[in-house]
Amino acid sequence: MGRLKKEELPGIxxxxxxxxxxxxxxAKSGHPGGSLSCADIxxxxxxYQMNINPENxxxxxxxxxxxxxxxxxxxxYSTLANRGFFDKSELINLRKIxxxxxxxxxxxxxxxxxxxxxxxxQGLSIANGMAISSKLNxxxxxxxxxxxxxxxxxxxxxxxxxxxxHYKLDNLCIIVDNNNLQIDGKIDDVMSPYPIDKKxxxxxxxxxxxxxxxxxxxxxxxxxxxxxxxRPTAIIAKTIKGKGVSFMENQAGWHGKAPNEEQYLEALKxxx
Amino acid sequence: MNLDIKIATRESYGKTVTKxxxxxxxxxxxxxxxAAATKTEIFxxxxxxxxxxxxxxxxxxxxxxxxxxxxxxxxxxSTFAVFATGRAYDQIRNSVCYxxxxxxxxxxxxxxxxxxxxxxxxxxxxLSLMRTLPNMTVMCTSDDISTKWAVEEISxxxxxxxxxxxxxxxPVIYDENQKFEIGKGVQIGDGEDATIFATGVVVSEAxxxxxxxxxxxxxxxxxxxxxxxxxDKELIIKCAKxxxxxxxxxxxxxxxxxxxxVCEVLSEExxxxxxxxxxxxxxxxxxxANVLLKYFKLTAEDIVEKLI
Numbered sequence: 397m398g399r400l401k402k403e404e405l406p407g408i409x410x411x412x413x414x415x416x417x418x419x420x421x422x423a424k425s426g427h428p429g430g431s432l433s434c435a436d437i438x439x440x441x442x443x444y445q446m447n448i449n450p451e452n453x454x455x456x457x458x459x460x461x462x463x464x465x466x467x468x469x470x471x472x473y474s475t476l477a478n479r480g481f482f483d484k485s486e487l488i489n490l491r492k493i494x495x496x497x498x499x500x501x502x503x504x505x506x507x508x509x510x511x512x513x514x515x516x517x518q519g520l521s522i523a524n525g526m527a528i529s530s531k532l533n534x535x536x537x538x539x540x541x542x543x544x545x546x547x548x549x550x551x552x553x554x555x556x557x558x559x560x561x562h563y564k565l566d567n568l569c570i571i572v573d574n575n576n577l578q579i580d581g582k583i584d585d586v587m588s589p590y591p592i593d594k595k596x597x598x599x600x601x602x603x604x605x606x607x608x609x610x611x612x613x614x615x616x617x618x619x620x621x622x623x624x625x626x627r628p629t630a631i632i633a634k635t636i637k638g639k640g641v642s643f644m645e646n647q648a649g650w651h652g653k654a655p656n657e658e659q660y661l662e663a664l665k666x667x668x
Numbered sequence: 669m670n671l672d673i674k675i676a677t678r679e680s681y682g683k684t685v686t687k688x689x690x691x692x693x694x695x696x697x698x699x700x701x702x703a704a705a706t707k708t709e710i711f712x713x714x715x716x717x718x719x720x721x722x723x724x725x726x727x728x729x730x731x732x733x734x735x736x737x738x739x740x741x742x743x744x745x746s747t748f749a750v751f752a753t754g755r756a757y758d759q760i761r762n763s764v765c766y767x768x769x770x771x772x773x774x775x776x777x778x779x780x781x782x783x784x785x786x787x788x789x790x791x792x793x794x795l796s797l798m799r800t801l802p803n804m805t806v807m808c809t810s811d812d813i814s815t816k817w818a819v820e821e822i823s824x825x826x827x828x829x830x831x832x833x834x835x836x837x838x839p840v841i842y843d844e845n846q847k848f849e850i851g852k853g854v855q856i857g858d859g860e861d862a863t864i865f866a867t868g869v870v871v872s873e874a875x876x877x878x879x880x881x882x883x884x885x886x887x888x889x890x891x892x893x894x895x896x897x898x899x900d901k902e903l904i905i906k907c908a909k910x911x912x913x914x915x916x917x918x919x920x921x922x923x924x925x926x927x928x929x930v931c932e933v934l935s936e937e938x939x940x941x942x943x944x945x946x947x948x949x950x951x952x953x954x955x956x957a958n959v960l961l962k963y964f965k966l967t968a969e970d971i972v973e974k975l976i
C-alpha cells in the first residue's frame with residue numbers, strides 16, 4: 397500500500413479509532429482520551445506524509461516518528477497495525493504479558509516503532525538526535541515528533557526546543573496535540589503552557605496553528621514545514637480529547653481509563 | 669607503576685576518543701558546556717562537525733545521544749559525573765538503558781578528588797545509580813593506559829556504557845602491553861595475606877599500600893576492578909579463597925559501589941568479612957584533592973592501617 401488519496405483518510409482514521417477502543421477495552425486499562433485526539437494526525441503521517449515501508453520497517457532512509465507522549469501508544473499501535481507493520485489481531489493483546497504491545501512503545505519489540513518512549517518530556521531530544529544524524533549522513537529523511545500539551549510542562553522539552561533551533565534542524569517537524577486536558581484537569585488550570593505558539597515562536601521555530609482534526613489543514617501544515625529552511629517547524633494542533641466517541645470528548649476522566657462493556661459497545665457504534 | 673608520570677583519566681579519554689574519531693566516522697561527541705574540563709574539546713577541535721555542545725542541559729544531551737544512537741551513530745556524551753548520572757538519571761534509564769541504545773556516557777570529575785569545587789560537584793553515588801540499571805555496563809578505570817583501552821574497547825561493544833573518569837592526575841600503573849578485558853579484573857601481585865579490591869583513582873593508592881606492607885612482611889594482592897558491572901565474580905571468589913582479608917577501596921560512597929558489589933558476590937558465593945573503604949555515607953568537602961583523600965581516609969597509609 398502506497399500513499400492514500402486524501403478522501404480515503406477519514407475512513408482509515410475511523411478504523412484506527414476503533415482499534416484504540418478495542419485494544420484499551422481488552423487491556424482493561426490504557427489511555428483512550430489522548431489517543432483519540434491524535435488519531436487524525438497519525439493517519440496523515442503514516443498514510444499520506446511519511447516515507448515509510450511496512451515491508452522494511454528498519455530502512456535507513458525512512459522518515460522517523462517519535463511519540464513523545466508515549467501514553468498515546470494505543471493510537472500508534474492501531475495506526476501501525478492498520479498500515480501493515482503487524483497484524484491487527486495483535487491489538488487486543490495490548491498490555492498482556494506475552495504481547496509485543498507494551499503499555500508504552502518499545503522500539504525493540506514492535507516493528508515500526510522508531511523510539512521507546514513513556515517518560516514524558518524526552519521525545520524531542522531524541523528526535524533532535526535523529527534529525528542531526530540524518531544531516532550528518534546526508535540521508536535526507538525527516539523526523540516527526542508528537543508531544544502532548546501537558547507534556548510540554550516538562551523542562552527538558554524547552555532544552556530540546558533550544559537545541560533544535562540552535563542546530564537549525566529544518567528536517568524536524570513537531571506537532572503539539574493541544575487537547576487542552578491533562579490528568580488533573582484543564583492544562584491552563586493545572587500549569588498553563590499557553591501561549592504555546594508564541595513560546596515556540598520565541599524559541600525560533602516556524603509555527604503553524606491548525607485544527608488537528610481537519611485533514612486539509614494537517615496536510616498543508618506538513619507540506620509547508622517541508623519547505624522551511626534553516627529552522628524546525630512546530631505545528632500546534634487544536635484537538636479534542638476523546639475525539640470521535642461522544643461521551644469521552646473533552647473529559648479529563650477519560651485520560652487513562654478503559655471503557656466498560658456497555659461503553660465499549662456504544663463507542664464502537666459511534667465509530668461504525 | 670611510575671609515580672613520576674601522572675595523567676588524569678579525563679585527559680586520556682579526550683585524546684583517545686579523538687584518535688578513534690579519525691577512523692570511525694560514526695563516532696560523535698556531545699558535551700554540556702564542560703568541553704574544556706572533560707577534554708572533549710580535543711575532539712571538538714579536530715572534528716567540529718561531529719561535536720555537539722548542548723549547553724547546560726544534561727537531560728537534553730542524553731536524549732540527543734539516544735536519538736543519534738537510534739540512527740546508528742556511536743555517541744560519547746560527557747559532562748561531570750554528578751550531572752550526567754544525577755541530573756539525567758531518568759533519561760539514562762528510559763531513553764538509553766531500557767531501549768538498550770549504544771550510548772557511551774563518559775563522565776569526568778567523579779569522587780572527592782574533584783577537590784576545591786566541593787560537595788555539589790563531587791559525585792559519590794554514580795556507580796550505585798548506574799549499576800542498578802539493566803543493560804548498563806559500568807566501568808571505572810585507574811590510569812592512562814587502562815582508560816585509553818576502555819575508551820576504544822567500548823566503541824566496539826554494542827550497548828550502553830558508563831565510564832567513570834577523574835579530574836585528578838594519577839600515576840600511570842600499567843605498561844603499554846597490558847591486556848584488559850571488559851568484566852575481568854586485573855590482579856597485581858599474588859600475596860595471600862589480603863586482597864585489596866580497588867577501582868579508579870585509588871588503585872594507585874592500593875599499589876602504594878602493597879609496597880609499604882611488603883616491607884613490613886605483609887603480602888597482599890591488589891585487584892583493579894575496572895569493570896564494576898558485570899563484576900568479575902570468578903576473580904573475587906578466587907581471591908576470597910586464597911587470601912586472609914578482603915578490603916575494598918573506592919573514591920565513592922561505601923553504599924552501592926565497588927564495596928557493595930564485592931559484598932554481593934561474596935555473601936552469595938563465599939561468605940567472608942569485607943572491609944569497605946570509601947566515603948562513609950556523607951557528602952564531600954572543599955579542599956585540595958590530596959587533602960581530601962587523607963580526610964576521607966582513602967590513602968595508602970589508611971589501607972596499611974587496616975591491615976597491620
